[in-house]
Amino acid sequence: MAKVLLNQVGFIKNSAKKAVLDFKAADFQIKNDKGESVFSGKVQHFGTDEISGEDVSVADFSELTKEGTYKLFSGDAESVTFAIGDNVYDKLMKDICKCFYFLRCGDALTKEYAGEYYHKPCHMTKATVYGEDVDPVDVTGGWHDAGDYGRYSTAGAVAVAHILYGVRFYKNLLDVKFNIPEVKCDNGTLPDILAEVKVELDFLKKMQRENGSVWHKVTTFCHAPFLMPEDDKGELFLFPVSSMATADIAAVFALASSIYKDYDKAYAETLLSDAKRAYNWLKENPEEKLFKNAEGSNTGEYGEAEDISNRFWAAASLYEVTGEKDYYEDALTQKERLEAFDKNATSKGYQGDVFTCLGWAEVAGLGSLSVLLKNEDNALTDEIKKRFAGEADRLVANGKKNGFGLCMEAKDFIWGSNMELLKYLMILTVTDTEITSKEEYKNAVTAGIDYLLGCNSMDVSYVTGNGEKAFRNPHLRPTAVDDIEEPWPGLVSGGPNVGLQDERAKEVPAGSAPMKCYYDHVDCYSLNEITIYWNSPLVFVMAGLLK
Numbered sequence: 001m002a003k004v005l006l007n008q009v010g011f012i013k014n015s016a017k018k019a020v021l022d023f024k025a026a027d028f029q030i031k032n033d034k035g036e037s038v039f040s041g042k043v044q045h046f047g048t049d050e051i052s053g054e055d056v057s058v059a060d061f062s063e064l065t066k067e068g069t070y071k072l073f074s075g076d077a078e079s080v081t082f083a084i085g086d087n088v089y090d091k092l093m094k095d096i097c098k099c100f101y102f103l104r105c106g107d108a109l110t111k112e113y114a115g116e117y118y119h120k121p122c123h124m125t126k127a128t129v130y131g132e133d134v135d136p137v138d139v140t141g142g143w144h145d146a147g148d149y150g151r152y153s154t155a156g157a158v159a160v161a162h163i164l165y166g167v168r169f170y171k172n173l174l175d176v177k178f179n180i181p182e183v184k185c186d187n188g189t190l191p192d193i194l195a196e197v198k199v200e201l202d203f204l205k206k207m208q209r210e211n212g213s214v215w216h217k218v219t220t221f222c223h224a225p226f227l228m229p230e231d232d233k234g235e236l237f238l239f240p241v242s243s244m245a246t247a248d249i250a251a252v253f254a255l256a257s258s259i260y261k262d263y264d265k266a267y268a269e270t271l272l273s274d275a276k277r278a279y280n281w282l283k284e285n286p287e288e289k290l291f292k293n294a295e296g297s298n299t300g301e302y303g304e305a306e307d308i309s310n311r312f313w314a315a316a317s318l319y320e321v322t323g324e325k326d327y328y329e330d331a332l333t334q335k336e337r338l339e340a341f342d343k344n345a346t347s348k349g350y351q352g353d354v355f356t357c358l359g360w361a362e363v364a365g366l367g368s369l370s371v372l373l374k375n376e377d378n379a380l381t382d383e384i385k386k387r388f389a390g391e392a393d394r395l396v397a398n399g400k401k402n403g404f405g406l407c408m409e410a411k412d413f414i415w416g417s418n419m420e421l422l423k424y425l426m427i428l429t430v431t432d433t434e435i436t437s438k439e440e441y442k443n444a445v446t447a448g449i450d451y452l453l454g455c456n457s458m459d460v461s462y463v464t465g466n467g468e469k470a471f472r473n474p475h476l477r478p479t480a481v482d483d484i485e486e487p488w489p490g491l492v493s494g495g496p497n498v499g500l501q502d503e504r505a506k507e508v509p510a511g512s513a514p515m516k517c518y519y520d521h522v523d524c525y526s527l528n529e530i531t532i533y534w535n536s537p538l539v540f541v542m543a544g545l546l547k
């Protein structure tokens, strides 16, 4: 059936606006909610592209700026209802922030704030330190990682970092109200976003050992069956320390201290001293300590090939926050090491410039964000700016190769492809707002958000509760068993993955184009799971968009 593919949520008044048609047509019309025609235009034929595999055309209605709700018509096809206005993303923004609240672990959810999605306290027992004969440790709290109930230090640190860099660059995040319990601070209460992030920071603090190092994760030995979190009673294990986790925590605690100091001085001081404790451990342990799952354990591994990008991030973040030259020198040393690694790597777990990679594994780009925040007049800053601008240009060029204006290539459609996209949108956003402002960067961000919210060949919005055809069946344990029809709103799906790495995913028709390697099915953990670090880059990007 002929389809009009567009952003199902809406468009900001002065942004670019387009729909993609998967059929040939000459013209299109837009009607308001009274059925009156308000705009008409000619359709531009694009042709077939590699990522959608379809012969598409584009209907551009950027000139329509009047606030309202509309539908687009072309031939026999019509779009869903969409909005134009400057508040079209208000609900989305609240929803994507509130998601973290719903993912809270421990005794934190209350009916008052969670409503029907309330669950009883979960994962309250102390965790056994795997392979060591020491007392079990209290590591309660934080956020469940994803559709599973694991809590992973590197994943948590990166999610927090996306949000907190968002706060540093775009203050408007501090004004988002999403109805969570108040947290007192020195002069009143914390802004909601900082209250929510503190939940994860408090948990990550518990993941740090006396000697400064950080346990890689706390999970049951194997993934729980589909149960409510409070019914997952398996023994919890703290799996060994990794240098990646320790470095990520040093980086993110330093970053956090730079924000919380304005609200809760004492708390910020503990964050900074914990960051330094982690950093000192790294200095005393220069050898990488990578992570592999224990034999027979199948919870998330979050393995990385090296810890250099993490050490770069830690040094850059601590330098940004303290101004101490030693950290700067360390950042330069790690930068050189990472360049050498990047040059010699036979296979890379990332696309593009490594110094723009924004996690979960490759985190050098997060260090670069600290360099950009510091914005000193030096060679390092100039180089990072060049690298971001270069990457942004590569992404803009990608967007010209498909009818969707999407900055992705076929090889980006891996597990969590929506995060690949969102990381790219972070780069475009930061380049536009902090380095060189260009219309083409803004348009690439808009096109990316359009894709996420429905302008894609699946005709689906990848954010629950946002868009008429939003996905509804995330691989998410509570949602799968809670007997509530809809998942809570604001969850970002992992999205299409040409790897089709779970049994159910094999039902996707063979030979499907990258954009179509998706199935909105609860079993599809490799296509349709959710995670904290797929939501967090969207928080950053929306903050930049609405600044």
Ligand code: G3I
Pocket: 145, 146, 147, 148, 150, 299, 300, 301, 302, 347, 348, 349, 350, 414, 415, 416, 499, 501, 525, 529, 530, 531
């Ligand atoms: O790096 C390679 C790249 O070189 C190659 O071109 C590409 C093509 O297959 O694959 C890339 O590797 C993928 C890697 O993610 C890169 O991010 C792997 O195939 C893919 O299997 C791997 O998926 C990860 C998945 O765990 C399995 O390990 C996801 O990124 C990661 O988000 C996901 O994380 C899970 C946790 O383990 C548990 N909790 C849920 C969470 C989300 O599904």
Ligand code: 9MR
Pocket: 146, 147, 148, 223, 298, 299, 300, 525, 529
């Ligand atoms: O539910 C798990 C999901 O969170 C993970 O991303 C995924 C990969 O680690 O694993 C899922 O759990 C599956 C397990 O690995 C194998 N048996 C089926 C489980 C899901 O139903």
Ligand code: ZN
Pocket: 104, 105, 106, 122, 123, 144, 149, 229
């Ligand atoms: Zn829990």
